[in-house]
Each structure stands twice: as C-alpha cells, then as structure tokens.
Amino acid sequence: MAERVEVSDVSKSYGKVHAVTNVSCVFREGETIALVGHNGAGKTTLIKLMLGLIRPTSGTVRVLGEDPSAGQFEARQRLGYLPENVSFNMALTGRETLAFYARLKRVPLDSIDALLERVGLGHAADRRVGTYSKGMRQRLGLAQALLGRPRVLLLDEPTTGLDPALRRSFYEIVAELRADGATVVLSSHALTELEGKADRVVIINRGAKIADGTIEELRSIANLPTRIRVRLSDAADSSVNDWIGRTGAWKRVNGHMLEIDAGPGEKISLLRSAASPDAPVTDLDVVPPTLDELYAHFLGAGEAGR
C-alpha cells in the first residue's frame, strides 16, 4: 500500500511549549487512523503540520510525496480537512458555501449537489447556514472536506456535536472513503467511540506518541486481565469454598456471584475449571478490558516512562 503521510521524527515548539516531540508515523492508502489524546496532547498541532499550515521545528513531514509547507504544494487539492470548529459565513446558503470552497480548490461546481445529498443536506441546500443546527454545520464541513475526492482526509474531532444517528451516518461515509482507498485520520478524545471504525490507533500524550497499532495489537501489548464472572449454583454449599480454594483467587461480588481478573496466561485454565461438570457454577460471563481501560493503561505507562 502506498505511503500517503510520512511524519519523521517531528517536533514542534511554540516558544517554551513543546506541542509535539519526536513523533514518527506513516499512514498508508486505504487506512483509517484514529489519533487519540487528551486536550492539549498535540493532535491539532500534528494535523496542522500535515496540512502545512505550520512548519516543524525539527524533522520532516511528507504528504502525498510532497512537503505540505512548501509554497507550491500541488497535492493540496487531494487533501481534505475538517477543522475542530467549523465556521462559515452565516449569510451564505449551504450550496453557495460549497461553491465558494469548490472554486478555491478548483473543483467542478457540478459535484456540489451530489455532495450535499451525500451528507444529508440536500433538502437544506438553499437555506442560509445561519439557520443550520450545529450537526448540519458539521456535515457541511464534512462536505467541504470531501470536495475533489481527496486521497488524504484530516478530520479534527469530527463527531463533536453529532447525535448518535448522525454519528452513524458519518462513520458510514468514512467506511465508503476507506473502501475507495482514501487515507482518513480522525482525531478524538475518546478511544471507545472508535472501536470498529479505525484500522489503527495512534495515542498521543503530552506531544509524544505512546502507542501505535490495531486495537488487537494494543490489547496484546497491554496484556490487561480479562474479568471472568460466575454465578454460583448454591452459594451456601460447602463445596463452593472447596472449589474456590482449588481454582484461584475469586472475589465475592455478592452472595451468589464471584469474579476474578484473569491474566492472559491463566484465562483458559480458569475458564475450563469454571465450565467443568464439578464446578458449582450455573452461568458465566467473560468481560474483556474496555477501551477506556486500554487507553488509561497506555497513558499511565507513558507517564511512568517520563
């Protein structure tokens, strides 16, 4: 797969503030990447570096084979950007707004109506943007970013302000872009929202990259325990205590439930013993670590390494 974005050992400082420190990453054709980090972690700075709006203090950035901060950045037309806070001229209609951006990008104006339909704004094309809801403005921002079928899309916290139905339709569009070979970078505060949506997750903390991989890879690196919870057949039965004594350090949740945090090495043997015919168990749940726990793990590991 072709490399679309290459960030090599990039740092960016604003005076004494080190917004990004020695970050390297490569984003390829057809990849959807989640750029995750807390407020002030450096996500927007990284996106601005990829857009060429700012230059790195050190290191290099290449987008579609070119330096995005060079004066003649021919690839700009193939780069789409949705800023964190979209702001439009409230007096223009949705269609006029897109026409304005299409002229700037030198994109044929006849693509505008199809784009407005695609983001669900066809019915409001001739209304002034001042009358749009926040979600409608966000979708107009997405339509603007999609002008000219860009090969790289940088979407800064794109689902802020969208209700669950709009989020779903937003991610449907992201899936179509991915199928069409676009490289999509989605920045977010929350890892949970992005499960199943991104091929890869890059976690940024205080300007440094602290994790990079698929969610499965990150789960396996983090090695977090899986919670196993069992319902006892007869909690009062003395055989229960014998069984607990034989099988592990189960904790009582209440009178008839036990749970244990099973490390990767003991998970199978604990499940076997809980499912065996002599176990006083009538039901069993396996709860893998949540994405919030995974995120917290990497943030904690990043802090410990400082």
Ligand SMILES: Nc1ncnc2c1ncn2[C@@H]1O[C@H](COP(=O)(O)OP(=O)(O)OP(=O)(O)O)[C@@H](O)[C@H]1O
């Ligand atoms: N123009 C600037 N001048 C000075 N400091 C800046 C500037 N832009 C960003 N910073 C600082 O750089 C750091 C990273 O900011 P950045 O906006 O990249 O974070 P972020 O991860 O996008 O945060 P958020 O989720 O809040 O948008 C922060 O400490 C911020 O205050």
